[in-house]
Amino acid sequence: xxxxxxxxxxxxxxSLLAEPQFEPQQSAEPKTEKRxxxxxxWAEYSVIIAFVIIFVLAxxxxxxxxxINNQLNILMQVSIIGIVSLGMTMVMxxxxxxxxxxxxxxxxxxxxxxxxNATGSIMAALIAACAVGSAAGFINGVLISKxxxxxxxxxxxxxxxARSIALYTADGGSxxxxxxxxxxxxxxxxxxxxxxxxxxxxxxxxxxxxMNYTRFGRYVYAVGSNEKAAVLSTIRVDRVKIAVYxxxxxxxxxxxxxxxxxxxxxxxxxxxxLYELDAIAAVIIGGTRMxxxxxxxxGTFFGVLILGILNNMMNLMxxxxxxQGFVKGLIIIVAVLFxxxx
Amino acid sequence: MAFIxxxxxxxxxxxxxxxxxxxxxxxxxxxHALLGENGAGKSTLMNILGGVLQPDSGTIYVNGAPVxxxxxxDSQKLGISFIHQELNVVSDLRVYENMFLGSEIRNKxxxxxxxxxxxxxxxxxxxxxxxxxxxxxxxDLGTSHKQFIEISxxxxxxxxxxxxxxxxxxxxxxxxSRLFELMTTLKESGVSIIYISHKLKEIKAICDRYTxxxxxxxxxxxxxxxxxxxxxxxxxVGRSVSQxxxxxxxxxxxEVMRVEDFSKTGLFQGIDFTIREGEIxxxxxxxxxxRTELFEALFGFRKKDSGSLYVHGxxxxxxxxxxxxxxxxxLVPRDRKENAVIQDLSIVHNLTLSSLGHFEKNGFxxxxxxxxxxxxxxxxxxxxxxxxxxxxxxxxxxxxxxVVIAKWLEVNADVIIFDNPTQGIDVGxxxxxYQHIVSLAEQGKSIIILSSEAPEILKMCEHIYVMYKxxxxxxxxxxxxxxxxxxxxxxxSKRMVESIG
Numbered sequence: 113x114x115x116x117x118x119x120x121x122x123x124x125x126x127s128l129l130a131e132p133q134f135e136p137q138q139s140a141e142p143k144t145e146k147r148x149x150x151x152x153x154w155a156e157y158s159v160i161i162a163f164v165i166i167f168v169l170a171x172x173x174x175x176x177x178x179x180i181n182n183q184l185n186i187l188m189q190v191s192i193i194g195i196v197s198l199g200m201t202m203v204m205x206x207x208x209x210x211x212x213x214x215x216x217x218x219x220x221x222x223x224x225x226x227x228x229n230a231t232g233s234i235m236a237a238l239i240a241a242c243a244v245g246s247a248a249g250f251i252n253g254v255l256i257s258k259x260x261x262x263x264x265x266x267x268x269x270x271x272x273x274a275r276s277i278a279l280y281t282a283d284g285g286s287x288x289x290x291x292x293x294x295x296x297x298x299x300x301x302x303x304x305x306x307x308x309x310x311x312x313x314x315x316x317x318x319x320x321x322x323m324n325y326t327r328f329g330r331y332v333y334a335v336g337s338n339e340k341a342a343v344l345s346t347i348r349v350d351r352v353k354i355a356v357y358x359x360x361x362x363x364x365x366x367x368x369x370x371x372x373x374x375x376x377x378x379x380x381x382x383x384x385x386l387y388e389l390d391a392i393a394a395v396i397i398g399g400t401r402m403x404x405x406x407x408x409x410x411g412t413f414f415g416v417l418i419l420g421i422l423n424n425m426m427n428l429m430x431x432x433x434x435x436q437g438f439v440k441g442l443i444i445i446v447a448v449l450f451x452x453x454x
Numbered sequence: 455m456a457f458i459x460x461x462x463x464x465x466x467x468x469x470x471x472x473x474x475x476x477x478x479x480x481x482x483x484x485x486h487a488l489l490g491e492n493g494a495g496k497s498t499l500m501n502i503l504g505g506v507l508q509p510d511s512g513t514i515y516v517n518g519a520p521v522x523x524x525x526x527x528d529s530q531k532l533g534i535s536f537i538h539q540e541l542n543v544v545s546d547l548r549v550y551e552n553m554f555l556g557s558e559i560r561n562k563x564x565x566x567x568x569x570x571x572x573x574x575x576x577x578x579x580x581x582x583x584x585x586x587x588x589x590x591x592x593x594d595l596g597t598s599h600k601q602f603i604e605i606s607x608x609x610x611x612x613x614x615x616x617x618x619x620x621x622x623x624x625x626x627x628x629x630x631s632r633l634f635e636l637m638t639t640l641k642e643s644g645v646s647i648i649y650i651s652h653k654l655k656e657i658k659a660i661c662d663r664y665t666x667x668x669x670x671x672x673x674x675x676x677x678x679x680x681x682x683x684x685x686x687x688x689x690x691v692g693r694s695v696s697q698x699x700x701x702x703x704x705x706x707x708x709e710v711m712r713v714e715d716f717s718k719t720g721l722f723q724g725i726d727f728t729i730r731e732g733e734i735x736x737x738x739x740x741x742x743x744x745r746t747e748l749f750e751a752l753f754g755f756r757k758k759d760s761g762s763l764y765v766h767g768x769x770x771x772x773x774x775x776x777x778x779x780x781x782x783x784x785l786v787p788r789d790r791k792e793n794a795v796i797q798d799l800s801i802v803h804n805l806t807l808s809s810l811g812h813f814e815k816n817g818f819x820x821x822x823x824x825x826x827x828x829x830x831x832x833x834x835x836x837x838x839x840x841x842x843x844x845x846x847x848x849x850x851x852x853x854x855x856x857v858v859i860a861k862w863l864e865v866n867a868d869v870i871i872f873d874n875p876t877q878g879i880d881v882g883x884x885x886x887x888y889q890h891i892v893s894l895a896e897q898g899k900s901i902i903i904l905s906s907e908a909p910e911i912l913k914m915c916e917h918i919y920v921m922y923k924x925x926x927x928x929x930x931x932x933x934x935x936x937x938x939x940x941x942x943x944x945x946x947s948k949r950m951v952e953s954i955g
Binding site for chain 2: 321325326327330333334336337338340341342343344345346347348405406
């Protein structure tokens with residue numbers, strides 16, 4: 113029995129409710145059909161089941177957990193990593209990996225603050241951020257698809273280079289915004305919900321639609337599953353890869369804007385540290401296969417939430433911060449152990 | 455008494471029975487030919503003997519004692535060596551390292567005894583009459599040498615039974631005769647050999663007895679002395695091959711595709727041909743004749759040195775399969791699992807992968823349209839599948855191939871190239887695929903079939919091109935040729951380039 117999702121196709125989990133799974137004339141054996149349906153749900157979306165278990169466990173262990181402010185706090189805390197993880201999901205579905213996300217986030221933050229302070233325009237800061245992040249992703253994509261460098265190596269290089277650019281431009285320290293209103297982006301609320309949460313949910317929906325309802329998404333799965341067959345199916349694999357890494361870079365830009373706006377400053381040395389590992393962890397817990405071709409955006413969404421709940425619980429229960437990495441590592445290993453691999 | 459006997463072996467894959475109560479007896483010091491068409495169950499039977507697969511029922515006796523072999527290691531311990539058709543050599547290791555892979559000779563301190571391994575390698579190779587440096591890297595060797603390394607490995611293990619699955623496809627005639635000499639020597643020293651091949655002449659020359667499988671049943675077994683190639687062929691196909699041809703009234707239409715002077719150093723040279731509307735042309739030859747590479751280059755998957763391609767009289771530049779698609783050329787590649795099928799995608803997603811534009815509305819894929827296409831091709835091509843969203847890996851080989859064909863039908867290509875279209879497909883589905891191909895030609899599509907099996911080409915194609923070492927050595931009309939002429943041209947012993955009337 114698969115505990116974590118090993119998806120067979122890219123049907124959304126709500127489309128399950130909306131449309132029949134099988135042609136009507138073929139559901140001759142309702143009993144087996146029902147059992148298949150349950151085992152399918154279990155196999156495909158066990159990350160949701162794991163999420164529910166952890167959620168209930170957390171609620172039982174600490175009554176403060178269910179407090180609406182705590183819940184929103186969790187969502188707020190995971191929003192930045194969550195957005196980065198969405199890009200990482202696309203990259204990993206295509207069969208690659210992106211180690212540069214943390215460094216690029218710092219570089220984008222520094223560049224956007226510089227643009228903000230130089231022009232005094234928030235719009236200029238946003239445009240600069242998106243341009244820098246997407247460009248970094250584009251370079252990754254070109255190196256990987258045209259230069260035929262392994263994604264691990266290419267993005268390792270970008271990781272080092274982007275961090276260095278951030279450190280050099282900010283002289284190793286932090287840069288702060290000097291324009292009123294920039295910090296409002298991440299510190300405003302719609303009702304009780306903070307903007308970063310809304311942006312995270314919106315980006316999740318966007319990436320979900322992109323991966324499940326467009327030609328591009330289908331191509332990403334095909335490339336990750338069998339690159340040679342994808343080329344022979346007339347897919348422009350090089351272009352798909354460049355687009356994937358550029359999209360991932362763009363999502364890092366969005367995350368960087370939130371991170372920078374949150375404190376109205378960014379540290380060139382410490383911001384974004386180890387974000388790549390948290391993002392990869394969320395994607396893996398969400399059931400995406402390391403080698404690509406299988407996985408779900410929804411899985412990553414719940415993978416991010418699981419990591420967020422774990423962090424929150426350990427803080428509520430006063431677990432030493434030095435021990436938190438151990439628990440996180442354990443969860444990742446257990447998640448992958450239970451994934452049925454073929 | 456038989457040295458090895460397999461009795462009443464049954465085996466099914468996905469509820470499809472591939473072996474029905476099969477018996478096989480192998481005497482000591484006997485060369486036994488195992489014959490049958492592709493998909494007859496030969497490989498399955500041998501994989502059971504090699505410990506790779508487990509039979510559903512039946513028993514294997516070695517020296518009269520029943521044995522159970524659950525891993526290839528068990529089989530090797532009993533002295534059975536399996537030389538697979540696909541070579542299992544590690545290219546980045548040296549010759550002697552490959553020979554002793556997994557059973558290295560070590561000295562007392564536990565380190566590798568390189569000299570001893572090299573010496574033994576040299577001995578074994580010289581028995582085969584091959585001069586090869588044991589320290590050479592396998593990646594630098596030709597296919598025939600790799601084949602000899604595989605055979606030497608079996609000799610090193612002092613095997614009492616050697617299974618050879620089409621060992622001669624990559625060998626030259628000189629090398630084949632050396633292999634046969636060696637097989638005779640082995641036989642005299644008491645080693646038994648199961649020899650799988652399609653080349654009936656070779657079998658007649660070297661084998662003592664035969665067993666013919668057809669559709670998973672034993673079609674015949676006995677001594678080869680009493681049989682001639684024709685009677686064996688009849689047993690293999692259950693009918694006379696030459697009679698089974700798809701013929702049709704066909705008036706050649708306008709030229710659809712013209713290829714001029716396609717060349718790529720080391721793979722193919724100076725290829726010219728023309729395909730007309732509604733024509734079925736066949737390209738055949740031995741393994742390594744360059745036909746797959748030629749059509750991969752034509753399709754834009756592989757680079758070429760020179761050559762021009764004209765479609766409907768207009769010159770087209772094809773540097774990526776996507777350009778070929780736009781020019782109206784489709785390719786159903788060989789090795790379906792590696793090249794054609796995306797295992798992680800569902801049936802319907804595989805079907806629509808090359809033509810997603812047909813299913814888009816405002817930039818989004820409409821699943822309803824996709825399902826409609828699935829239903830249409832399911833009925834049209836008789837694809838046995840229930841759930842369009844099931845993984846394509848759940849389908850049998852024949853049904854997978856039909857999905858791949860449907861993919862190119864949806865693209866609506868004018869020219870469809872089929873590379874080894876019936877590889878790993880059972881006989882029933884094979885016939886269906888032949889019929890679909892013929893009906894495509896009748897609808898005006900131009901069809902090119904690549905196959906190493908001359909009977910398949912003769913069955914399907916009115917124009918036959920034979921390739922040898924990257925060149926077209928013969929252009930034949932089906933009605934004026936026969937299998938032996940094709941074989942002669944494919945082995946390079948005959949050359950007759952003339953234009954088709």
